[in-house]
Amino acid sequence: MRFVKGHGTENDFVILPDPDGALDLTAEAVVRLCDRRAGIGADGVLRVVRTKATDLPEDLAGDAEWFMDYRNADGGVAEMCGNGARVFARYLVDAGLAPPGEWNLATRGGLRRVTLGASGDVSVDMGAPRLLGWSEASVGGEVFQGKRVSVGNPHLACAVDGPIAGLDLSRAPGFDPAAFPDGVNVEFFRGVGERHVEMRVYERGSGETRSCGTGTVAVALAAATALHADGSPEEAAPPQGDWTVDVPGGRVTVTLGHGTSVLSGPAVLVAEGETRRGWL
């Protein structure tokens, strides 16, 4: 099986070109591919398939030629992956399967518009993230208040007073399963400047990763929006503007706008190859 390896701010992916949808990608195969010792190693898998080779409903496929079939390292599916979308777009342009410029990508979370040149950074319009009120997470017995945010997938963005470097994210933070019946990605962030935050993340289905694009959007919205105790926003108008988000794997920009949020940053392809016959 042919594969390409890439990353966006060190959120890394195994890319599987499967234009005709011929691949029966099981959860077990994803786990083996993502295994960092016995496999190729990645936070997730991006299967690259033409929308016409899928049974996606019309509202998800739209005019997009390509569908990003994203899987977490544990083999589970997720609605959306922001860094994955950027790396996916870079792969398509690099492989000559899509032109540089602007076009739509189909994902389980809906159509996403990507913008990229022949090389360099990639931007993706992540749509309008939604603030859903308060919840809490716990790490090593310490409880953190957080804001629930949907970026297509579920997030809990927790502001932290002190340094975030010392948090033990080797295990999943505790969270309220009634608020997040399908699990949640948990971010811990703190302000480091004007519209500038740093964050760490524990991703549903992948563990602590060095970046999470949807997580950076959730954190920018959480940092930009004050909530009343009942979870309603203090300001009527949604926040707008550029946020710089530092993650362990680098830096991205999140631009909050009316009904949009654009995630921009590096997307890098590092290797390509073929799995040994019979290994999977």
Ligand SMILES: N[C@@H](CCC[C@H](N)C(=O)O)C(=O)O
């Ligand atoms: N790393 C991704 C998010 C991947 C999905 C997430 N783990 C989930 O289960 O929702 C990103 O860059 O957004």
